[in-house]
Amino acid sequence: MAAEIIKENNKINPWLACLPTMASAFMFVLDETIANVALPHMAGSFSVSREESMWILTSYLIASGIVIPMVGWFSKVMGRKNFFMFSIILFTLASALCGFAQNMEVMIFARILQGFGGGGLLPVSQAILLENFKPEDRGKAMATFGLVIVIAPIIGPVIGGWITENWSWPYIYFINLPIGVLALSLSKALIYDPPYAQKQVGVKADFLGFFLLTIFLASLQIVLDKGNNADWFNAPWICWLSTLALLSGIAFFVSQIKNKEALTDLSVFKDKNYFIGTAVQIVMQGVLLASLAILPQFLQALLGYDALQSGMSMMPRGIGALCAMLLCATLANSIDNRLLVVIGLSIMGGAGWMLGTLNLQIAPVNIAIPNILYGLGLGLAMIPIITLSMATLKNEQMTNASGLQNLLKNIGGAFGTSIVATLLSRGGQKHQFMLIEHLNDFTQPYTERLQAMSSAFMTTVDPNTATYMGQKMIYGQLMQQANLMAFIDAFRVFAIACIVIIPLIFLIKGIEK
Numbered sequence: 001m002a003a004e005i006i007k008e009n010n011k012i013n014p015w016l017a018c019l020p021t022m023a024s025a026f027m028f029v030l031d032e033t034i035a036n037v038a039l040p041h042m043a044g045s046f047s048v049s050r051e052e053s054m055w056i057l058t059s060y061l062i063a064s065g066i067v068i069p070m071v072g073w074f075s076k077v078m079g080r081k082n083f084f085m086f087s088i089i090l091f092t093l094a095s096a097l098c099g100f101a102q103n104m105e106v107m108i109f110a111r112i113l114q115g116f117g118g119g120g121l122l123p124v125s126q127a128i129l130l131e132n133f134k135p136e137d138r139g140k141a142m143a144t145f146g147l148v149i150v151i152a153p154i155i156g157p158v159i160g161g162w163i164t165e166n167w168s169w170p171y172i173y174f175i176n177l178p179i180g181v182l183a184l185s186l187s188k189a190l191i192y193d194p195p196y197a198q199k200q201v202g203v204k205a206d207f208l209g210f211f212l213l214t215i216f217l218a219s220l221q222i223v224l225d226k227g228n229n230a231d232w233f234n235a236p237w238i239c240w241l242s243t244l245a246l247l248s249g250i251a252f253f254v255s256q257i258k259n260k261e262a263l264t265d266l267s268v269f270k271d272k273n274y275f276i277g278t279a280v281q282i283v284m285q286g287v288l289l290a291s292l293a294i295l296p297q298f299l300q301a302l303l304g305y306d307a308l309q310s311g312m313s314m315m316p317r318g319i320g321a322l323c324a325m326l327l328c329a330t331l332a333n334s335i336d337n338r339l340l341v342v343i344g345l346s347i348m349g350g351a352g353w354m355l356g357t358l359n360l361q362i363a364p365v366n367i368a369i370p371n372i373l374y375g376l377g378l379g380l381a382m383i384p385i386i387t388l389s390m391a392t393l394k395n396e397q398m399t400n401a402s403g404l405q406n407l408l409k410n411i412g413g414a415f416g417t418s419i420v421a422t423l424l425s426r427g428g429q430k431h432q433f434m435l436i437e438h439l440n441d442f443t444q445p446y447t448e449r450l451q452a453m454s455s456a457f458m459t460t461v462d463p464n465t466a467t468y469m470g471q472k473m474i475y476g477q478l479m480q481q482a483n484l485m486a487f488i489d490a491f492r493v494f495a496i497a498c499i500v501i502i503p504l505i506f507l508i509k510g511i512e513k
Helices: 002-006 014-034 036-046 057-077 080-100 104-118 121-133 133-165 174-190 207-226 236-258 268-270 272-305 307-314 316-333 335-357 364-390 395-436 444-457 461-502
Strands: none
Touching: 014 080, 014 104, 014 121, 014 133, 014 174, 014 207, 036 104, 036 316, 057 104, 057 121, 057 207, 057 395, 080 121, 080 174, 080 207, 104 121, 104 444, 121 133, 121 307, 121 364, 121 395, 133 272, 133 307, 133 316, 133 364, 207 236, 207 395, 236 268, 268 272, 268 395, 272 307, 272 335, 272 364, 272 461, 316 335, 316 364, 316 395, 316 444, 335 461, 364 395, 444 461
């Protein structure tokens, strides 16, 4: 009986194969967000500015982005199981090096290594999981796997905030060590390579493709990360890097089509389900990462939350996602996945609009409710759309398709985060100019408010100083309101983005039960 549980038809039981894929995916996805709240502490340790410390995130994203579309090629050269285990080892060792880093140079080097190791974890995990299950069972399997994908980035800021406040920032990397050892042990015991995923002899290296991809991703990521602070295309170096990204991206695309030994197989985009499903996921990833970036900012900058409190405020989103995953696992084989995606996106849109009604006197429950709904919608939509996008592909296409899809999702997330940063900075300025028009001696509410404040200050200072202090306080309140309105605009953009992509779902072919 025990032998039957462990193996089925000379292959590992697919549910047991979930264990190493979930452990490695959790480690990778968690690391994408856990470091965010610790950046100020790391900047202090390395004696660098906040802007310079952002390279800790940027270097990791560039390195992982380079590897993600190459997972198919690496799997051929090394064998998929060997590549997967090598990635776990590299990621784990690099995590230890991050924790021991004593200066910025070592940290960036370690983060690049960590990105190289982590880039293959999620797409290979996803491919292994999808291949091990029959098409009709993939929805339930992906719902189980999705608990990791959705919850890890939500609890990342919570864990990072708690560790930073109670221990010290190196431990946000050290916690990867036991997870990495566990994932490696489970992978060795439970992952099975089908013939098409085993090491192939005579695979040629596409050096041109690798070079063009590296230039494209590095220049694009730097533009998206630094563009807002550099005032975008008003900075010549942003223009040059954008041009370089565009040209290298086009050259990479052409080289992959013409080269028979290309790094990636772009023919998967001929599949309608894959093409549309990937497009939907790009938008969803942009909304997800952008919302994870700005809601803690809103809570800390305008409501006075600390890092741990703002991280804890994201927990309701995890609760909603957990409920959605359990619901998906139950309904996967009885309800059309397209309906789940439509319902999920609609709930996400509604939650985004609710967040767009926040104010500076908001109660915690009014933050928790839209977060729960957002997590619920995200959980209902994310796993079914992944399942639908892969449903009509062959098993041997899964690894390559998963790598390309995750690359494009990462780019979508980078665009989303960059766009929302621009919305906040430009929106804050726009609303400031609009509001400041009402601060003049001909506006009765302003003059009455200024007179009341000046009178209060006159008990301790002279009239001129009291008037100045009153004006300064009113201007501070105006800035708060301008920033609040910019956040509201951003949340409403999230809502609109979720609703706009719903019609695309009806173009996807459903899964035959």
